[in-house]
Every structure is written in C-alpha cells, then in structure tokens.
Amino acid sequence: MNLSLLLQMAAEAAPERIGLVCDGRRWTYGALLTAARGAAASIAASGCGHVALLDESSEAAPIALFGAALAGVPYVPLNYRLADLDLAALLERIAPAYLIGDADRIGRLSPEGGHRIWRREEFVSEAQARPDTRAAEDTDAADGIAVQLFTSGTTAAPKAALLRHGNLLSYILGTVEFGSAEEREAALVSVPPYHIAGISALLSSIYSMRRIVLLTAFDPDAWLTLAAAERATHAFLVPTMLGRIIARLDAGAPPDLAALQAIAYGGGRMPAELIERALALFPATGFTNAYGLTETSSTVALLGPEDHRAAYASADPAIRARLGSVGRPLPTVQIEIRDEEGKPLPAGERGEIYVRGEQVCGEYRERSALDPQGWFPTRDAGWLDAEGFLFLAGRADDVIVRGGENISPGEIEDVLMSHPAIADAAAVAVPSTEWGETVGIAVVARPGSAAPSEDELRALIRNRLRSSRVPERIAVLDALPYNEMGKLLRREIRKIFTR
Amino acid sequence: MKAGTRLKSIVCDTEVMVIRGADVVVECGGAPMAEIRPPAREAIDPARASGTLIGKRYVDAAGTVELLCVKPGQGSLSIGGVALQVKEAKPLPASD
Numbered sequence: 001m002n003l004s005l006l007l008q009m010a011a012e013a014a015p016e017r018i019g020l021v022c023d024g025r026r027w028t029y030g031a032l033l034t035a036a037r038g039a040a041a042s043i044a045a046s047g048c049g050h051v052a053l054l055d056e057s058s059e060a061a062p063i064a065l066f067g068a069a070l071a072g073v074p075y076v077p078l079n080y081r082l083a084d085l086d087l088a089a090l091l092e093r094i095a096p097a098y099l100i101g102d103a104d105r106i107g108r109l110s111p112e113g114g115h116r117i118w119r120r121e122e123f124v125s126e127a128q129a130r131p132d133t134r135a136a137e138d139t140d141a142a143d144g145i146a147v148q149l150f151t152s153g154t155t156a157a158p159k160a161a162l163l164r165h166g167n168l169l170s171y172i173l174g175t176v177e178f179g180s181a182e183e184r185e186a187a188l189v190s191v192p193p194y195h196i197a198g199i200s201a202l203l204s205s206i207y208s209m210r211r212i213v214l215l216t217a218f219d220p221d222a223w224l225t226l227a228a229a230e231r232a233t234h235a236f237l238v239p240t241m242l243g244r245i246i247a248r249l250d251a252g253a254p255p256d257l258a259a260l261q262a263i264a265y266g267g268g269r270m271p272a273e274l275i276e277r278a279l280a281l282f283p284a285t286g287f288t289n290a291y292g293l294t295e296t297s298s299t300v301a302l303l304g305p306e307d308h309r310a311a312y313a314s315a316d317p318a319i320r321a322r323l324g325s326v327g328r329p330l331p332t333v334q335i336e337i338r339d340e341e342g343k344p345l346p347a348g349e350r351g352e353i354y355v356r357g358e359q360v361c362g363e364y365r366e367r368s369a370l371d372p373q374g375w376f377p378t379r380d381a382g383w384l385d386a387e388g389f390l391f392l393a394g395r396a397d398d399v400i401v402r403g404g405e406n407i408s409p410g411e412i413e414d415v416l417m418s419h420p421a422i423a424d425a426a427a428v429a430v431p432s433t434e435w436g437e438t439v440g441i442a443v444v445a446r447p448g449s450a451a452p453s454e455d456e457l458r459a460l461i462r463n464r465l466r467s468s469r470v471p472e473r474i475a476v477l478d479a480l481p482y483n484e485m486g487k488l489l490r491r492e493i494r495k496i497f498t499r
Numbered sequence: 500m501k502a503g504t505r506l507k508s509i510v511c512d513t514e515v516m517v518i519r520g521a522d523v524v525v526e527c528g529g530a531p532m533a534e535i536r537p538p539a540r541e542a543i544d545p546a547r548a549s550g551t552l553i554g555k556r557y558v559d560a561a562g563t564v565e566l567l568c569v570k571p572g573q574g575s576l577s578i579g580g581v582a583l584q585v586k587e588a589k590p591l592p593a594s595d
Binding site for chain 2: 005012173292
C-alpha cells in the first residue's frame, strides 16, 4: 500500500478538477500529481533518507508528502515554532535530509548535516519541471514509513512517531468515501502542516475530492476572509481557533459564512460555554468533535452533528453532558478503559484509554508501545458512558497522587468551572514532603468579576468533593498557558508552585 | 492475495487493490486478473461487462474478500463466476 494511491485516484477520476487553492494559486488534481511525481524523482536522486518541511502551510506540503510517498522516503514535517536548540537536535536526528522551507535557519542550525536544502518556491519549481522517469507504481506491496512526526516531548526528548502507509490508508479508506464531495465543496485547512490533523486534512480532502483551501498560518481575520471568499463548506479548528473566530464575530466582523455547513474540532479541551455559543451562532452548521492522536493516524472517536444538536436541545443532564464528550469510536476502531493493572473497566469508571485498529501505529523510532494484543495505551485518562460515549479526563500522567490516592485534575477543574466568576481553571500536582504530592490550582477570573477568595475556593471543593481534593496552593492568573494548538501547558503551571 | 496487492484486468482498464484477501482467483470481464498486465488484451465476456467504478469497494457474499477499484473499466468483477457486489458505504461526518 502507498499513500500516493489517494492522489492518483483523484487525478484519474478528474484530472482537471481544482484540488487545492493556496495564496490565490489553483492546482488541479492532475497538476498536483505531476508535481508529486517530479518531487519523487528529485527526492530519489538526492539519496536523502528523510524529506522534511520547515515551513508554514502551502502547496509544498502536499507535493512533498505525496512526493516522499512515491519515492518511498519518510516525510517529516517539523514544527517551525520550536526553539533553535530543540530544532537543531531534530535536524541532526534526520540528517541527511531533503529539506524544504526556511533555508537560512536550516543552514545556520545544521551546517554539517549534509542536507539538500530548498526554499519553498525552488522546491515547487523543481517538482513541476522535473520529469519522473522512474517506473510508476509497484511500491504498493511494501508497508514502509509514510510520515514521521516528532511528539511535543514535554518530559523528555521528543519521540519520533512512525506512521506507515498502511496505518494512514486504513484510516482514510475506513472513514472517507472516494469522490463523495460535490464540486462546490471546499475545506478550509488552517492547522499547521506538522500536526497530524494537518496531514489527515490533506489526505481525506483529496480522497473525498473536496477542494482544499490552505491558510498559510492561522489568524482569525484571515480565516474569516478566506472562508467567505472561497465559500468554504468545511473547516477543522482547534478550540482556541474557534474561540478567536467567535471573538471577532462578537466584535462585529460580518463575513458571509452561509456556505459553511460543517465545522470539525479537536486537539484540545473544548470549553462547554464556547461550543454552546458556537451552536447558537451557527444554527445551520454541523459540528463534529474528533478525538485522535498522532499515534492513531488522527481521529479514533467522534461526536457527530446529530449528537451535538440532540445534546444541546436535551433537558436530560446525562444527554446534555455529551456535548462535553468526544463521541463514539469509529466503526474500524476499538476502545477500552483499563485500570493501572491493565484490566478492562466497566462503563462509568475512569481509567486509561486503550485503542486498537489498523490505523493505530503505536510505534516510535525507538520502540513500539503496542501490547501483545495490539492495544495502544494512549496515556489519556477517560471513561465511557452507558451508551459508549467517550469522555476525556486529562492525561494519565497528570494524575495527582496524594498519599497514595489518585486524583484526576479534571474532577477538580469541573467543580471550579461551575463557579460563575471563574473563566478557566487547572489543577496540578505540587510536591509535598508530607503527602508526596498535593493539589495546586490556578484560576482565571471572568472579565468584570473578582476572583473568589482562597477560602471560598477551598470551601467549594470541600463541599463538592472529598477533603483530599482541597487545594493546598492557589494561584490567580490573567490567563492559563496554552500552546498554539490549544493544549494546556500543565508543566508551566507546576513551575509556579515550585518556584 | 495479500492486502495491498494490485490486480489488473487482462480484458479492460480495471485495476483493483486488495483490502482484504483470501486464497481465491478474482476475475474481471470473465478472465482471471493478474498482477502484471499482459501486452495484448484478451476478449471481454459480454455477459460480464457491466463495468467497474473508481473508488467503489467490491465484496463477495461471505465478506472474506474486499477489493477497492483504483482504475475503472468495462469488465465486471467475479470470483468463481459469482459476481461481486458493491459494498454499501456508511457515511461518517468529516472529522479533519
């Protein structure tokens, strides 16, 4: 199996149809395939062992992705927001690489890497001009590495997750019907190219033949302008992006978003208030919450548009609560909740989320994380309700262990968020000589409200949860630290309490 | 017949990729499909010429074989003379 099959089929079915729009330039499926073949010839001639992209989104991303697949070389999109020191270490790990993007920075950080370095425009011209004289196809049988993604590495050096052609193809073939998009449909893609969602968006849009509209880097005004100009029908957003777009709409930006029929979101916790606001603001738009990880080739569970509207309209608290769930597993994926000994837990009980399916790689350059039965421990905590809806409860590593008792930050955060004066809250472990760890909380007051007193916060927790959950340390912040994908940086909060 | 194998029709343009395989011979247009297409085309069986559609999945009644059509053609697919059926798609909302 080879990922390039997806683009080959789109180009076979409709070579003249527009498949990609970026910076005003329009690419047909035929032109994209020709460029991917040229890129493959260029990559193969370089002899490099990796194809890496250090750049914002552009047509260079799909051309490099499919070109690398055709050449049988792993594609490694890199996070251009990394600090020099961290990026230099990653460049060393993939040397010598065929590198596309910020040539000056690469040259400065990895002068001895033996890399073949291309600026974006140089690479695209090379790909378009170079004839592919290599024998086509017949790369199907091997199941090599299609994409290598470095994890964010919050505790140790980033791990290199390996996604094989078979993993990514299983995901696309199992979830997308070929050519199912109408010709007017357009997917606005604004997630960065180094994120799994940025890769899966390219693959699923090409296979469904939904025109990709690429936003080079996210900005709420640029997003609104492009969505209106290209009459985008679909979009994927992380919660922070959706929040910033809604803030612009509330401030009076009046774009024409009548074409927008579907918004998918994921990649971080969606505040209940934000999704409710979005459902009210876009009454005709279908919302889909997608849960997935790099190691699972993107989505493994989803909460679809009907689930959203049913939960939003329901007076039953158990159904209403599903607005905060990530829905049910894909038909091609199995999910189990297990305790610390690895034993499966019944519905309603919190534990670690395990995932199994052909799209799950669970494999790193260093080792495989799969158990002998093929289950991948996600390190995410969560539980299933009686009807199989999955609820997330933070990272398993974020559990606070106080005197041998496991405390999930989520249960404390949920109680804090119920206070009318609190806009955002996080609970973290604080080192303690007496207990090993105790609870520290950081809260953000709602605009126009004063933060509740420490006594009030402690009383709130004590009355709703057990006394072991009562925070020892409390910090009031202007905002909680998030990364650009909307992930809460708990380590930054922990630092506040260990200073 | 391993998953990932590509089979080509010897009577038309049809190509399929094996999604789920079994130890069987797949025919297209009445003739066995091959991994390497012969230089000359064989004649198509007019009784097996209703055509293949790109992107459709074809399955046998037992569900042991599943093929994805990656190039369409005039022949139709069968195993042991029994026509394969198009697998009904269960639509999922776009999630990325």
